[in-house]
Amino acid sequence: VPDKERKRFGFMLTNDQEYILSLIRQSMGIQQNNPQTVSVSDAESVAGVIRKNGILMTVFPLIMEQSGQDENAEKIFSLLLPDFVSASKKMHMLTVESGNVLKALGEAGFDCVPLKGMVLRKLYQDASRRQMTDLDILVRPNDFARLKEAMEQAGFAGETESNWMHDDFTKGTVLAEIHKRLSDDGGPAEEWEKHMWERAVPDGEHAYLMSPEDFYIHHLIHMHAHFQYGCMGLNRLIDTWLLSGRQTDSGYVGAELERLGLSSFRVRMEKLSRVVMGEEEPDDECGILLDFAFRYGTFGTGATYKAGRIVSGGKGLFFGKLRSWTTAVFLPLNRMKAQYPVLAKWPVLLPFYWVKRIVHYCLHDDIKKRAKMLDCSSVSREDCDEMRRFLDAGDPEYLGRATK
Secondary structure (H helix, E strand, O other): OOHHHHHHOOOOOOHHHHHHHHHHHHHOOOOOOOOOOOOOOOHHHHHHHHHHOOOHHHHHHHHHHHOOOOHHHHHHHHHHHHHHHHHHHHHHHHHHHHHHHHHHHHHOOOEEEEOOHHHHHHHOOOHHHOOOOOEEEEEEOOOHHHHHHHHHHOOOEEOOOOOOOEEEEEEOOEEEEEEOOOOOOOOHHHHHHHHHHHHOEEOOOOEEEOOHHHHHHHHHHHHHHHHOOOOOOHHHHHHHHHHOOOOOOHHHHHHHHHHHOOHHHHHHHHHHHHHHOOOOOOOHHHHHHHHHHHHHOOOOOHHHHHHHHHHHHOOOHHHHHHHHHHHHHOOOHHHHHHHOHHHHOOHHHHHHHHHHHHHHHHOOOOHHHHHHHHOOOOOOHHHHHHHHHHHHHHOOOHHHHHOO
């Protein structure tokens, strides 16, 4: 795009960013595979963006193909080759263990629904091009003792106490996140989750698949949860582009997203996904969102996480920091009920279980890392202003809902 055309949209993509978007489009079959004409100024930076945006497995085969005839690809190929080898081994282990975990959970009587990359990879022309970092599986019922026993029989080790959203189990380099729920704080999201189970399609004994419509809704819920902390990965935008055309019941999707307060977010993300794929011209909001994607990637940073918590926690910097700390330490009742099911019957015991949870984490080996994530002293007003611009660009209704 000529510089004068870029300026017309209120922002400019650098040559390096143009190169990355071109790699994505070629890898997904949107544009012809030709050696790049754009000169890359910083191969290290381009490699870094590819790593932190979860698109290594997507674009590396193309980089390898072009490395013999393009100087840009040659440099980036040498930088990313060790990462590709490592990621390929990890993907193989995840594929093997996914079957073992689903089998073990089913035999233990848990209804299972595979989530995220386990399903998304099937939408790619080559499943190996959808990078995965872990296994995500939703189960019911919420029975941590049985869950831990089943995972141990599959060779996985985990925590001694359940968490409120998902429980993590590891086997070598493989991490399995076993979700007990998909919604954060009850209300419309909890109601949607009930609808999801009613609409789920059987896929074997105790195994289910979400309908295409519910999988897309879950994708947007999960994407929005990360979005609140400055995460705007290019891999998630590719997934959005792939998923947005698969729904046969658009009325159901629209109604559920309206109840969830995600309608405007959906519109922005679908537009941004089309911009990434070169199907639509960008605007100022797209420029802000893409800037975050290139800088912070799929999972953001500690700084964006803290700024996001502060901005959504209150109008002022001081009260935002205070609320960020208190809500992380003293989880609300809905989240505590997910961690300690007894609270569903005896909510009056909430203060006791707050103390129990705090003591558990104080004895945890990882407490220093958790304390560091709660330390917001270094977050500036400028950091928060930047986060507000990002949140407004992606979901103009979010801050109004979050601060009510």
